[in-house]
Amino acid sequence: MAAQQGTSSNTTPTVLVPELLSFSPHFLLDDTINIANDEVGRAVDALEDFLNRWAETRLEREPDWDADKELEQGLVSFQTLLEFHTDIAFDFFEAWSLRNIFAVPTDLPLIAPHHAGLDFNQPSEKEAELLVEIDELWREIEKQKKLRLLLTKAKRTSGRHAKKAQVRLDRLAFFQPDQLRMLHALATDVGAFHTSVSALPPLDPANTQSLLPGLGKREWEIGRAGYISWVNAQLLRHANTATGSALESASVEEALEALSKEHVSAALRALKHGDS
Incomplete structure (x- = not known):
């Protein structure tokens, strides 16, 4: 245990290794151990099939033989022993891999690609300023996301309005340019007529009564x-x-x-x- 502590003290923190490899060594080792355990289970299943065929042949010669009890005890003992040795072997394999394969010595001049050109010898005040700036940038990103969401909704709404306007335009497509000019002139005449009528003085009730009998x-x-x-x-x-x-x-x-x-x-x- 002392040797392991001395070895681990001479290596870089374990956070750097997943950062360099883009995956966690523990996950890789766990997957390897799981594959080995699956193979152990398949080996036990294959041995069980073989023993069942062998027991059927022996029962033909010895009908009084208790095949179920002996086969079950033998398979359980075999599986327990095989899993025990597999666990011990892969425990050593995991410990050795973490100390030798996935370990970086502290005296090794190793620079990650995304750390190149960075100066880590900064005072704590500078780090605090950088953290504040990062927080502001995150808030700006959130604002931009909300704005983008609003713009997307506005785009969909304007698209629906454009479709409705196109439908209305298609309904009026039967108008010819000459007809439109005529309607424009008619609208101008109606407007002038309305202005003239609005400028007339109010009617006298006495004269209005005399005109009503012959109206129309x-x-x-x-x-x-x-x-x-x-x-x-x-x-x-x-x-x-x-x-x-x-x-x-x-x-x-x-x-x-x-x-x-x-x-x-x-x-x-x-x-x-x-x-x-």
Whole structure:
């Protein structure tokens, strides 16, 4: 035990060896021992099969022989002895490997590749500053991760909005450029019309009531006065057509006199029919 302590004191810490090899020597040795134990189990199973065949042959000659008891005791003894020697052998192998194969002497000028150019002779204050800087860098990395997550969500959301907008655009794809210009001009006219109507003064309720009975009707449908006005307009139109430019400066009475009695009679009959 003293020799082992002296040997271990002359070697570098065990942390350096896994750092150089990129794996732990203990894990490698454990895997090796597990493989050996598996082989011991396979050897016991193979011996059991052989002994079962041998016992069947012996039972044919000696029917009174108790094969189960002797075979079980023999297999247990064989397995225990084999596992005992295997454990002792690999315990020595593990201890020897850690002291000789996976051990680095302290006086060996060995520099790890990722330690090249580094100065480990730094004061404790400098180490504390470096640790604070590392903490700040870690916090910055966490912030960047959160920001990246938010940007990923925003990208997905904008992608969904872009798809919806593309669907709306496809629905409006049947519009031609000329139609769009016409709609633009129509929208301008509607806007100007709305501005003009908004600038009109408010309606007088008295005048509004007089306009409501004839709203949406033709002139000759709005009672007696409307019908007479419409008849006068018709008579004037016929008078202008019949007399030509000679009647352009004549009065309404002259136009009525120039018309035939048939037109006047027909107008009066229509008027009476409308009153009835």
